[in-house]
Amino acid sequence: MAAEPTSPAVSAPSDRKALYVLLAVVFVNIAGFGVIIPLLPFYAKSFGAPDWQVFVLFAAYSVGNFFAEPLWGRLSDRIGRRPVLMITIFGNALTYVMLAFAPNLWVACAIRLAGGVLTGNISTIQGYMADVTPPDRRAGQLGLMGAAFSLGFLTGPSIGGLLGDESLGTIGFRPPLLFAACLALAAGIGITLFVRETRHAHQDAPRRGRLDGLKDAVAHPVIWRTLIVTLIAMAGFAGMEATFGLWAHAEFGWGKKEIGFCFLAIAVTAVFAQGLLTGWLARRIGETTTVMIGLTLIMVGFGVQPLVHVWPLAVVAMMVVALGNSLAFPNIGAIISKSSSPERQGEMMGLNTAAGALARIIGPLMAAPLFVLVGPSAPFAVAAGLCAPALFMAWRVSKAVRRSA
Secondary structure (H helix, E strand, O other), X not given: OXXXXXXXXXXXXXXXXXXXXXXXXXXXXXXXXXXXXXXXXXXXXXOOOOHHHHHHHHHHHHHHHHHHHHHHHHXXXXXXXXXXXXXXXXXXXXXXXXXXXXXXXXXXXXXXXXHHHHOOOHHHHHHHHHHHOOHHHHHHHHHHHHHHHXXXXXXXXXXXXXXXXXXXXXXXXXXXXXXHXXXXXXXXXXXXXXXXXXXXXXXXXXXXXXXXXXXXXHHOOOHHHHHHHHHHHHHHHHHHHHHHHHHHHHHHOOOHHHHHHHHHHHHHHHHHHHXXXXXXXXXXXXXXXXXXXXXXXXXXXXXXXXXXXXXHXXXXXXXXXXXXXXXXXXXXXXXXXXXXXHHHHHXXXXXXXXXXXXXXXXXXXXXXXXXXXXXXXXXXXXXXXXXXXXXXXHHXXXXXXXXXX
């Protein structure tokens, strides 16, 4: 017998408290992640690493995410959300401590890989939200989760910059890494104290093979198309993200301060859109239409970026992209959630998050040679072009949703 979900009703006070705690957990975890992301290149250089090894350090995390998301999502469907969240969050705190005392770069890469595995719990959090939220409210709740993400990315890098001191070598990176560990520890304590279980595990629940969920997703007319949308659209965005700083430096002579300002504007746009606009729009025009509007905005923002030659327009274009992302991706999660059976929420959400992790690996690998061989604006043009097949597939999703209604 499979695990049985409780009835989805976000009106219960305990459910509302748990959702607030989970949003705080997302914020704290991503803030801890953001603390070390700007420092990683300098951290790698403190070991004397060449540029290609810096990429390996970054990629190890996404590789871990790619393999872990479906695994944790499937496990949370079987044994419950709460134990999976506790294992992953406390384990993530441990990886930050280990990274602070890593003896060389290759050990650090292995720790980052483990960290990617242990932070592959986003699908579990999304599954929890689906458990306690009525279907017509899921896009809004996933939008709030995205807003917590953006707030974490907004605050984390500034904290890391204040705590880190690259002039001290590897020792100079211990304070921000240990601070990130403390944030993860606080998130784990919050889960332990305030989050109840939403699924009742049974010892006789049938075990599913590793590929069973993927087979189910491929056979589903809505879910497999939605996963393709995530893969295509996210690959273009990740490729642009990897080269944006180099493009801005080549086009406007920007340094860290100006690039940081641009990402601040992007984060503020995302927080506003995901917190206030995403769910409201989905309830009025539907998730699939909102996804298509979001993808169109992403295409426009990326498409005009190579054509602008004054920095204020470049910032506006990136804010348009951020708005499009904020509309599209939470609603993609809502579509998958509504199309999945209650006992498969975590597993299907995990496949979607894994598709995003794979895109974050493919995107930079695609964008780097385009930047070098074609030109600094080439990744933007390709990212805009990728939105066309993503839009077509999103239109096919809307047709499949209408047929299954």
